[in-house]
Amino acid sequence: MNESEGTCEYVFDPDKPQTWGGEDGDECHIDEDILNEDGVWSCPHDQAEDAELCVFHLPLGEKPRDLDLSEELVGQVNSVTAPDTEEESGEAHKGLNEKVAQRDEAGRFPARQFIGARFSELSLSEEQLGDGPDADIYLSHIQVDGDVSLTEGTIKAHVRLQGARVDGSISVSEATFEKEAYFDGLIASGIYGKESRFERHALFREITCEGALNFTGAVFEHTTLFSGAEIGGITRFTRAKFEAGVGFGRTVFQNQAIFSKAVFETEAPPLPSRASSRARQYGYAGGMYLGRVAVSFNETICNDRITFEQARITGVAIFLAAVFRRQERSRPITFEEAVFEERVIFGRDETSALDESDRPARFESHAGFTDTVFESDSWFEGAVFEHGATFTDASFGDEAVFSDATAKYFDMDQTRVDGSLRFDNATIREALSLEHSTVREEINLNAAAVSEGVQLQEGTFADFLAEDAELSNSDFEHADLTEAALQNTVLQDSNLESTFLSRAMLFGADLRGSKLFGAVLGDVQIDDNTQFLGRPSTAIDSSPHTVSAIRSQPVCIYDPSYGDDSDAVDIDKAKSVYRALEELAGRAARPRLQSQCFVRRQDLQKREYWSDATQSADTVEERVIAGARWSRAKVARATLLYGESxxxxxxxxxxxxxxxxxxxxxxxxxxxxxxxxxxxxxxxxxxxxxxxxxxxxxxxxxxxxxxxxxxxxxxxxxxxxxxxxxxxxxxxxxxxxxxxxxx
The missing domain is CATH 1.10.287.70 (Helix Hairpins)
Known part of the structure; x- marks a missing residue:
């Protein structure tokens, strides 16, 4: 190349896409400080023999057939260093033209600049590329018809592949990048980085990967950004280790995204000055740079399954506005056995400075969080789980917030929450299950709507708040709801057998059709609007001063008079419930309820007398005595209503x-x-x-x-x-x- 007659005439103009193989409207990924005063970049390399362009910019059909461009590029890159003296500089740059050998105004070596070059393929494997604190290899907007390979080598320079177009795949597997690596705007059919190591910042913003993206076992020691990327094939970060922050904001995963056993740890260090503007634009939280962010998936779209099984995340994890789309019901979004050591944000977070306009995450397939550990507070406020979520055996070390969330169902059996658990204003189309779960502080279901009820069998809750909630068909058997706040809560057809309701607030609560046998009702607070008796389908006039209210005879679900479709008929349980409600009504100055329960209890006793007199009694004497008692009860009801009228x-x-x-x-x-x-x-x-x-x-x-x-x-x-x-x-x-x- 040193025998040529001049310098390459190639000029890269960011405003003219045809100069770099782009089309009108394409974004140019070039550092402005490498451009000259006219806003363009001119190639510094020598012209090829009998050509106006260098061998790197010649069209593929005009390149010398006997020239290995990969070897030529390595030679150019390694021919210049950062010497300490002028003598060393002259010796090191021997054989290069003056423009290539000297530094430019920014202190860079033009010899390492190959912007807009054309390659049939590019293989830099098993090579050590570049050296020195200011070493940069510019491959921005290169065009490669085949594959690019940087595997197994040690790259000591800043590698810049921004805007590169690779028709084949690009592989950096087992490569070590000792300095920053810039792949912004890269277009390739596949990207492979298995077991690679990035010792400085790695930026893959706005890349387009038509096929697979595989960084299995890769190590990212500094800030890593895949923001705005679009990945068509399967994404794999299995066993990958992110030792600083990583951002996937606005990324689109067209296929599966697998982060199983990945590790996201430590807080994010400051970004390099050259990358700051773009990192803040496409980084962690919609333009906001956040410290201590381990992983950010805000505004990410995954069109297939995303998997975080056994992943470990030591910093803040953000999934705001992420959309996980449903492809197949059998392929859930999985975070099973993952560990979040800091705050995790899938919805609005009241404790941070995130913009109020940030949308919560949306799960269009089933979300699995079985055995997941949330060591700090977890925010799912406003999140949407279209096909339900499973948090079985999950552990929350602090507050878990599902306020305003929408879900088909929540399965949180055997879950432990050391802080509070909030479902206020949540809408759940089926059930919320918290069987055998423990919530150390309050569980808040205020104004929540759970169509098929809440399952709390044998759960332990310090404070249960469910004011104005719709919790029909719930199962609270053996649950401890001591001092629960259930004002104006609908608990129709719920199972409250053996539930501890001591000192519970039931003003305006509707428990019609609920099973109350064995429930502890000591010091329960009720008012005239609290309803225990009657069928939920029966409209009850709110005023007791009406003919319908006077003539009504509401009963509990165990009563044979409740309805033929009740499978809970049990006279002994009915009498026990009436007795408990009678005592409760007496303490709460509810004479009408007290009278109703006493009369129904006596009616059931009269019914048993009749059964003994006609069917059950074995001897004539027993039948006669039972008949006499029935007659006495019959007269007492007709004349006195058992002393109540x-x-x-x-x-x-x-x-x-x-x-x-x-x-x-x-x-x-x-x-x-x-x-x-x-x-x-x-x-x-x-x-x-x-x-x-x-x-x-x-x-x-x-x-x-x-x-x-x-x-x-x-x-x-x-x-x-x-x-x-x-x-x-x-x-x-x-x-x-x-x-x-x-x-």
């Missing part, structure tokens, strides 16, 4: 008085003093005479007696019965009124 006593007394008054005229059994006996014949002529019979019956019933009427014959028997029944019914009325007043 003074109006029935009054109505019965009035009916008895009228009945006796109607009997006296039948046989001339009542005679006014100084007059003829009263008969229906005389009443037909003088209707007011019936009032005299009614008057006498009333006086006799009340045992008052005025002596102005004489009972005759059988009338004396009627008067005696009238007096006796009157004394009894008046005593019962006093008893019932006293019982009601005591409540």
């Amino acid at each position: 003074p109006w029935r006593v009054i109505a019965g007394s009035t009916s008895f008085i009228v009945f006796i008054a109607l009997l006296y005229p039948l046989g001339e059994w009542l005679q006014p003093v100084g007059d003829r006996p009263i008969t229906y014949a005389r009443i037909a002529e003088q209707p007011e005479l019936f009032l005299e019979s009614l008057y006498f019956s009333t006086l006799t019933f009340t045992t008052l007696g005025m002596g102005d009427y004489i009972p005759l014959g059988f009338g004396q028997v009627l008067a005696t019965a009238n007096t006796a029944f009157g004394a009894v019914l008046i005593a019962l009325l006093v008893f019932v009124l006293g019982r009601r007043a005591a409540r």
Whole structure:
């Protein structure tokens, strides 16, 4: 090349894509400080023989066939160093033209600049490229028809492959980059970096990889960015180690992305000044540089499965606005057995300075977090799990926030949360399962809507908050909900058997159709709007002062009268629940509920008497006694409502008085003093005479007696019965009124 007649005439103009193989609208990836005062770059290399361009910029068909361009490039790169003296400089640069050998204004060696060059293939394997603190190899916007290989070598210079177009694949497997590596805007059919090592910053922003991207076992010692990348094939970072921050912001994974057993550790060091502007533009959080970020996937799109099985992330992990799309239901998004040592953010994070406009992550396939460890707080606020999420056996070392999240279901069985667990305002189309889970601080379900309820069997919760929540069909069996706040919460058809509800707040709560057998209801706070009895499908007037409310007889789910479709019928459980509610209503000054529960309990007892009298009893004696008890209970219900209705006593007394008054005229059994006996014949002529019979019956019933009427014959028997029944019914009325007043 030193025998040529001049310098290559190739000029790279960022504003003219045709000079670098681009098209109008393509982005140019070139450092502006390498351009001259006219804003262009001129090739410094010698012209090829009988050509106006150097061998690197000649079209492929015009390149010398006997020339190995890879070897020529290595020779050019390694022919210049950073000498300490002018003598060393002259010796080292012997054989190069003056323009190539000297440094440019920025202190770089033009000999190492191959911007816009054309190669059929490029192989730099098993070579040591470049040396010195200012060593740069510029391969920006080169075009390679075949493959590029930098494998197994040690690259001591800053490698710049920004905007390169490689029709084949580029491989850096087992290569060691001792200085920064810039691959921004690279286009290749595949990128392979298995077991490679990047000792300084590695920037792969806005790359386009049409096939696979494989960095299995690679080590990234400093900040690494894949922001804005688009990867068409399978992405593999299995066992990769990121010793500083890594960003995948705005990256699109068209196929699987596998990060199994990857390690993301330590905080991110400052980015180099040349990379800062782009790193901040395409880096961690939508233009914001964050320290202590181990991994950022904000605004990432994965069109297939993404896997983080057994990955370890020691810094903050950000997945804001990430979209994990569903391809096959059987291929979930997996974070199983991963360890997050710092904060993990899949949704809005109240504790950081992230922009409020940052959207939460969206999982369009099932998300698996089985055995995942979150050592710090975890933010899933507003995140969307279209096909549910599994957190079985997961461990949260601090607060876990799922507020405003939307999911098909959450399976969090045997999960441990050392802080609080928040699902306030969350919408869950199926169930939220927390069986055998432990939440050391509060669990917040305020205003949450869970269509198929919450499963909390044998769970342990310090504070359970679920105000204004929709939690029908929940299962809280054996759960400890002591001091739970359940104001205005809908718990219809839920299982609360053996649940600890001591000191729980149930103002306005709806527990109709719920199983309450064995529930501990000590000091539970209820009001007139708290509902325990009746079917959820039955509209209950909120006012007790209506005919429908007076005539209604709501029952619990164990009661045989609840409905034919109930599979929980159990008279003993029903009586136990009525007894517990009766005591609770008495303490809470709810006389109507107390009365309803007492009456239903007595009705069930009467039902058992009838069953014994007609079916269950073995002997005649037992049947007779059971029948007598049933008869007594029947009368007690009809006349007194088991002592709960003074109006029935009054109505019965009035009916008895009228009945006796109607009997006296039948046989001339009542005679006014100084007059003829009263008969229906005389009443037909003088209707007011019936009032005299009614008057006498009333006086006799009340045992008052005025002596102005004489009972005759059988009338004396009627008067005696009238007096006796009157004394009894008046005593019962006093008893019932006293019982009601005591409540």
